[in-house]
Amino acid sequence: MRGFELVHPGSLAEAIALLDTDDDRVRPFSGGTALMLMMKTGVFRPSRLVHLGRIGAAHAAIAAGPNGGLRIGAMATLTAVEHSADVIRVAPVIAGAMKRLANVRVRNVACVGGNLAHGDPHMDLPPVLAALGGRVAIAGPQGTREVAVEHLFSGYYETVLGRGELITEVELPSQRGWTSAYLKCTTRSADDWPALGVAVSLRRAGGVIAEARLVVSAATEKLTRLAGAEAALVGAAADGTAFARAADAAVAEVELVEDARGSADYKAQLLRVHLKRALAQAVNDGAVS
Numbered sequence: 001m002r003g004f005e006l007v008h009p010g011s012l013a014e015a016i017a018l019l020d021t022d023d024d025r026v027r028p029f030s031g032g033t034a035l036m037l038m039m040k041t042g043v044f045r046p047s048r049l050v051h052l053g054r055i056g057a058a059h060a061a062i063a064a065g066p067n068g069g070l071r072i073g074a075m076a077t078l079t080a081v082e083h084s085a086d087v088i089r090v091a092p093v094i095a096g097a098m099k100r101l102a103n104v105r106v107r108n109v110a111c112v113g114g115n116l117a118h119g120d121p122h123m124d125l126p127p128v129l130a131a132l133g134g135r136v137a138i139a140g141p142q143g144t145r146e147v148a149v150e151h152l153f154s155g156y157y158e159t160v161l162g163r164g165e166l167i168t169e170v171e172l173p174s175q176r177g178w179t180s181a182y183l184k185c186t187t188r189s190a191d192d193w194p195a196l197g198v199a200v201s202l203r204r205a206g207g208v209i210a211e212a213r214l215v216v217s218a219a220t221e222k223l224t225r226l227a228g229a230e231a232a233l234v235g236a237a238a239d240g241t242a243f244a245r246a247a248d249a250a251v252a253e254v255e256l257v258e259d260a261r262g263s264a265d266y267k268a269q270l271l272r273v274h275l276k277r278a279l280a281q282a283v284n285d286g287a288v289s
C-alpha cells in the first residue's frame, strides 16, 4: 500500500475544507470497511484520507421525532442502528435488515453515511431507507441540501454527492399507518451479499392499498423504485391477485443484470417470487405504527 496523508478534522467545516479539492484520491473515511477493501486490492490509492472519527459523536445521534419520523446521524454505526429502541419502535424493518447485513464485526464499525455514500447497489440498507421515504442531509462547500435516498444513486457505485460533500444525517418521515418488509435473497450464506434485495412499504386505507413504495436493489445497476408495480397496487385490495400483478409489472419494467450470483433471467424469477413474498410479509407481519 502506498503512503498517504491521514487527517483528523475536529469539526464538520474543517472536514469539508479538507475534502474540497480537485484531487479525486482525497476521500472521507468513516468506518473504513469498504475503503480498506478497495485500498488492499489496489482499486483505490488515496493521497489523503479525512477520518471523521473526531466529529463522529456530533453526528451519530438516533432519535424519533414527535411526528412519528426518525433521524439517524450519518456517523451512527450499523450496530447502534440495529439496537436503537427508537429504530425498533418506528421502523423495525431497519433493525431486522441489520441481522443479515455482513457480520457483527463489520456492523460495529461501519457507519450509515459510509454505507450510503459507497454507492454499491448490493447494500442492504439503502433500499430499506428508500422504501421508508428516507432523505439524506448533505453538507458541503456550498452549504447544505437534501436528497431523497431513492435519488442518491446515479449509477453503479456512483452517487450524486459532489466535491467536498458529506452525508450528515438520514431523515425518515412519519411511518404511522405504513407497514414494511425487506427480503434479502442470497445464493450462498444467509449473511452474504444479496443476489436480490426487495424493500416494500404500504399504506392501507378503506380496505385497499392507498400508497406503495417498492424498491429493488442488488439485481440492478443501482437501487431502483418500481413505479409500474406500485401503480398496479394502488387502489387494489392487498391480496395475492394484486401482488401477482405487481410482480409481473416489476419484472417488465426493470433492467436486471447478470453477475456472479446469477443470470438476468434467474434474477427475474427471484424478483417475481420475492416481491410477492415481501408484500405478503408487509401485510401479514408488519405492525402498523
Ligand SMILES: Cc1cc2nc3c(=O)[nH]c(=O)nc-3n(C[C@H](O)[C@H](O)[C@H](O)COP(=O)(O)OP(=O)(O)OC[C@H]3O[C@@H](n4cnc5c(N)ncnc54)[C@H](O)[C@@H]3O)c2cc1C
Residues within 6 Å of the ligand: 027, 028, 029, 030, 031, 032, 033, 034, 035, 036, 037, 074, 100, 101, 102, 103, 106, 109, 110, 111, 112, 113, 114, 115, 116, 117, 118, 122, 123, 124, 125, 161, 165, 166, 167, 168, 191, 192, 193, 194
Ligand atoms: C466482509 C464484509 C461483508 C459485507 N457484507 C455486506 C452485506 O451483506 N450487506 C451490506 O449491505 N453490506 C455489506 N458489507 C459492506 C458494508 O456494509 C460497508 O462496507 C459499510 O457499510 C461501509 O461503511 P463504512 O462506514 O465502513 O464506510 P467507509 O469504508 O468509511 O466509506 C465508504 C465510502 O463512503 C465514503 N464516505 C464515508 N463516510 C461518508 C460520509 N459521511 N459522507 C460522504 N461520503 C462518505 C468514503 O469516502 C468511501 O467512498 C460488507 C463488508 C464487508 C467488509
